[in-house]
Amino acid sequence: MTEPQTPPPSATPAIVWHRVPDTKWPTAEEARASRWFSPVQLGPARARTRTWVPAMVPWRATEDGFVTPAVLDWYGRFADGRPGVLVVEATGIRDVPSGPLLRIGHDRFVPGLRELTKTVKRRGDGQTLVFLQILDFLSIRRRPEPAKYFSQHLSLRNAHREHAAKLAGRTLTDFETRAALAALPREQLERALSPRELRDLDFGQRVEVGDLHLPHVRDLPNVLPSLFADAARRAKDAGFDGVELHYAHAYTMASFLSRTNARDDGYGGSIEGRQRLPLEVFAAVRAAVGSEFCVGARFLGDEAIADGSTIEDATAHAVAFARAGFDFLSISKGGKFDDCKQPKVGEAAYPYTGPSGHECMPTVRSDARGPFSRNAHLARDIRSAVRAAGFETPIVTAGGIASFEQAEAILRDGHADVVAAARQSLADPDWFRKIELGRGSEVRRCKFTNYCEGLDQKHKQVTCQLWDRDFTDDAEAATPRSQDGKRRLVAPKWADDARPPS
Ligand SMILES: Cc1cc2nc3c(=O)[nH]c(=O)nc-3n(C[C@H](O)[C@H](O)[C@H](O)COP(=O)(O)O)c2cc1C
Ligand code: SF4
DSSP: OOOOOOOOTTOOOOOEEOOOOOOOOOOHHHHHTSSTTSOEEETTEEESSSEEEOOOOOSOSOTTSOOOHHHHHHHHHHHHTOOSEEEEEEEEOSSSOOSSSOBOSSGGGHHHHHHHHHHHHHHTTTOOEEEEEEEOOOOBOOOOOHHHIIIIIOOOOHHHHHHHHHHHTSOOOHHHHHHHHHTSOHHHHHHHSOHHHHHHHHHOOBOOTTOTTSHHHHTHHHHHHHHHHHHHHHHHHTTOSEEEEEESTTSHHHHHHSTTOOOSSSSSSSHHHHHHHHHHHHHHHHHHHOTTSEEEEEEESOOOSTTOOOHHHHHHHHHHHHHHTOSOEEEEOOOOSTTOOOOOTTSOOOTTSSHHHHHHSOOSEEOTTOSTTTTHHHHHHHHHHHHHTTOOOOEEEOSSOOSHHHHHHHHHTTSOSEEEOSHHHHHOTTHHHHHHTTOGGGOOOOOOSOHHHHHHHTTOOOOOTTTTTOOTTSOGGGSOBOTTSSSBSSOOOOTTTTSOOO
């Protein structure tokens, strides 16, 4: 594996286009004898193989967050491939509207989620563990029309009034102050507004864990443990084999763990302060579901942003989590709002558009290191720190993994205990099964150009460019399609499924 060095976020490395490397697929016998297809214990749960489909939001729930037939089809299709573990998308723990993303903030969501776990068990022939990723996120607004920002969103401060009055040569009413600010040229605006206000104007307002002046943000340490615990209890009731606490990317818990968390109420600043709420959440979850239910976390091996957490923070977090009794630790990277691209007016910022987004879902348009196994070194460092501290907690890695050879090398070299593949599994949900049957040459290989992620960004139903216009397996009318009617929603059936292994 290439020795990776995360470049400082300010540096702009030369762009290199990579091709998806050719690979050698194992025979069925080699697959059977491999590490990747060997079982692994995840606390109380035993996965049949070390293959894993990490969480992927497909935008298929109802507007109220309920499971739909399309959600069942989506997860059923992944289960057809019999991964060792299938993690269901980031699911909101609060009982608040959040668009067509799954929710688990109330008992009324349990029956639909129970259908989901039954579907996975049935389609996966009982060979796939199904976990639910549960998350909290703070509110984010779309980028406003400047006129609306100045007339409605901006909280006027005396400094604004004084600035506008000085330019006008007289005292202005608040209404006039807003109009005067709206009319300022950019360079003057940069003097009149604070950096945070400018960011709100340019990107849309986004609440942060450091906003202690907001009562609901100050109160997060009081409310989140029980919200996560209730959600985990419901997941257990719904038949999930475990939960993955979402402590990664751009969301609330990752922000608590982040080096950028400067809360001064005991839940920020020092590394112990930053770990405090994640550990309290875990303790509440464990108390709610008991030790017979698998509870893991996904968190960042590196935030990949200026002044963000690095692998040093991550190894400390991992050891603290292992000591607390997490059943697995799944390592991701980046995916932050801090460096995302400016959204268009009327659109929301998306945390996978900047350099840290590329680290999270790396594409073939990359730097010299390329996207393949790009983040396994983070798992390696975390795993060795956890082992050195005397814990056997399994470590999951993901990021640009799309072949048996890559996965086997990662396991052989002791860089992780479980190897996950998101986009390759979307490109071909049968791929684990094909490999197990010695038919890896039939795998439809991911291009790593992120058409799927582009759909996620637009909040459109996620599909894969390799199969979403292919209607050859079916009478077209019978294939469920996207809202625009153009794309099929799940991969075509593997036509040769019944053929015996080579
Ligand atoms: C469409 C899409 C949706 C995703 N949704 C989630 C999510 O809900 N939770 C999460 O932790 N990661 C999410 N991810 C990130 C993946 O789990 C994974 O970490 C990332 O794609 C890198 O792995 P890969 O190279 O195997 O695709 C998503 C990725 C994609 C492409
Ligand atoms: S859309 Fe592209 S990046 Fe996404 S899974 Fe398909 S081939 Fe891979």
